[in-house]
Amino acid sequence: MQPHLPRNVHFVPAHPVAGTEQSGPEAGFAELFQGRWCILTPPEATAPDAVERVRAFWEGLGAQVEIMAADHHDLVLAITSHVPHLIAYNIVGTAAHLEQVTQSEVMKFAAGGFRDFTRIAASDPTMWRDVFLHNKDAVLEMLGRFTEDLTALQRAIRWSEGDALFDLFTRTRAIRRGIIEAGQETAAPDFGRTHAVDPSA
Amino acid sequence: MQPHLPRNVHFVPAHPVAGTEQSGPEAGFAELFQGRWCILTPPEATAPDAVERVRAFWEGLGAQVEIMAADHHDLVLAITSHVPHLIAYNIVGTAAHLEQVTQSEVMKFAAGGFRDFTRIAASDPTMWRDVFLHNKDAVLEMLGRFTEDLTALQRAIRWSEGDALFDLFTRTRAIRRGIIEAGQETAAPDFGRTHAVDPSA
Numbered sequence: 558m559q560p561h562l563p564r565n566v567h568f569v570p571a572h573p574v575a576g577t578e579q580s581g582p583e584a585g586f587a588e589l590f591q592g593r594w595c596i597l598t599p600p601e602a603t604a605p606d607a608v609e610r611v612r613a614f615w616e617g618l619g620a621q622v623e624i625m626a627a628d629h630h631d632l633v634l635a636i637t638s639h640v641p642h643l644i645a646y647n648i649v650g651t652a653a654h655l656e657q658v659t660q661s662e663v664m665k666f667a668a669g670g671f672r673d674f675t676r677i678a679a680s681d682p683t684m685w686r687d688v689f690l691h692n693k694d695a696v697l698e699m700l701g702r703f704t705e706d707l708t709a710l711q712r713a714i715r716w717s718e719g720d721a722l723f724d725l726f727t728r729t730r731a732i733r734r735g736i737i738e739a740g741q742e743t744a745a746p747d748f749g750r751t752h753a754v755d756p757s758a
Numbered sequence: 759m760q761p762h763l764p765r766n767v768h769f770v771p772a773h774p775v776a777g778t779e780q781s782g783p784e785a786g787f788a789e790l791f792q793g794r795w796c797i798l799t800p801p802e803a804t805a806p807d808a809v810e811r812v813r814a815f816w817e818g819l820g821a822q823v824e825i826m827a828a829d830h831h832d833l834v835l836a837i838t839s840h841v842p843h844l845i846a847y848n849i850v851g852t853a854a855h856l857e858q859v860t861q862s863e864v865m866k867f868a869a870g871g872f873r874d875f876t877r878i879a880a881s882d883p884t885m886w887r888d889v890f891l892h893n894k895d896a897v898l899e900m901l902g903r904f905t906e907d908l909t910a911l912q913r914a915i916r917w918s919e920g921d922a923l924f925d926l927f928t929r930t931r932a933i934r935r936g937i938i939e940a941g942q943e944t945a946a947p948d949f950g951r952t953h954a955v956d957p958s959a
Contacts (some may be wrong), residue, residue: 734880
């Protein structure tokens with residue numbers, strides 16, 4: 558953008574980290590940004606009052622604002638959003654193409670954990686293709702960390718290293734507690750899904 | 759079990775595919791099995807009326823019953839439950855140990871997708887350690903398929919193969935629709951999470 562802007566116009570990129578798997582104006586709702594974080598990545602030369610005006614705009618919508626460098630934003634989003642989306646898309650793709658287990662079985666028994674992944678794997682394909690093409694470096698770096706750790710976990714399973722598994726599975730609980738305490742997640746079990754599902758309805 | 763049973767006692771293993779990330783009797787609720795599937799894996803010699811009695815028990819709780827061989831059950835659960843749990847535990851572990859991104863940042867910006875993974879990564883560590891130790895072969899097989907597909911996806915990103923990404927991201931949507939139509943998931947966006955979160959509450 559920068560080279561195309563007149564001198565008296567300031568460009569303050571903002572990324573609200575909020576939303577659902579649905580897209581477009583109809584998918585919005587009044588509380589969409591309430592309590593969520595919005596990241597601003599103003600270039601160094603940006604006028605402070607332009608940044609403050611954008612901050613006030615997002616705070617007016619109920620969001621909390623954090624300012625960081627654009628390349629740091631790309632790393633933060635790679636691990637908190639892009640790689641999670643990639644592995645969700647991937648597990649759903651893997652499950653759909655097995656010889657031993659049918660698609661019908663995958664759908665029936667999805668309540669064992671799989672179905673949570675299908676939510677973000679139902680996000681807009683065009684937007685997510687472009688995310689991966691444009692944040693390639695940060696995604697590949699974080700994906701490398703993920704697969705390195707997954708390989709270690711695979712090895713622990715193969716060699717029956719129960720303590721290593723138990724240690725990881727215990728530490729990950731603390732992260733969830735932190736996210737709930739930060740107001741970014743509901744503490745209701747199973748996301749508080751309505752449990753009285755009538756399959757004949 | 760089998761060698762220890764008197765001749766007039768029948769052992770009919772049953773696995774209800776239902777539950778939340780919470781454990782123990784207090785985590786139960788009346789509709790827990792409503793519309794969910796319960797898998798029975800009776801050994802071949804089991805008396806049919808013993809199987810029917812167990813089926814009636816689960817159907818009485820509101821579940822739907824499917825009968826399959828125990829080794830097929832292990833494969834089905836590996837892809838629909840065990841590998842999803844493993845990669846959820848893994849991404850949460852990876853995110854917690856980065857130099858470039860702080861834990862505080864991971865928690866703040868978790869709404870970008872990451873937080874969904876933390877739910878199942880908050881499941882009981884003892885039970886899940888034992889699941890991986892006892893279903894090792896099926897888990898390693900399905901995990902091999904997952905990482906093979908993920909490597910292909912990583913390569914597509916590195917070489918900017920946008921069409922390959924778009925195709926996968928489109929196909930995965932159909933699986934989610936199937937799960938919703940099978941009554942195993944809510945169609946509400948973002949799981950119908952309550953959206954008016956007050957972080958100061």
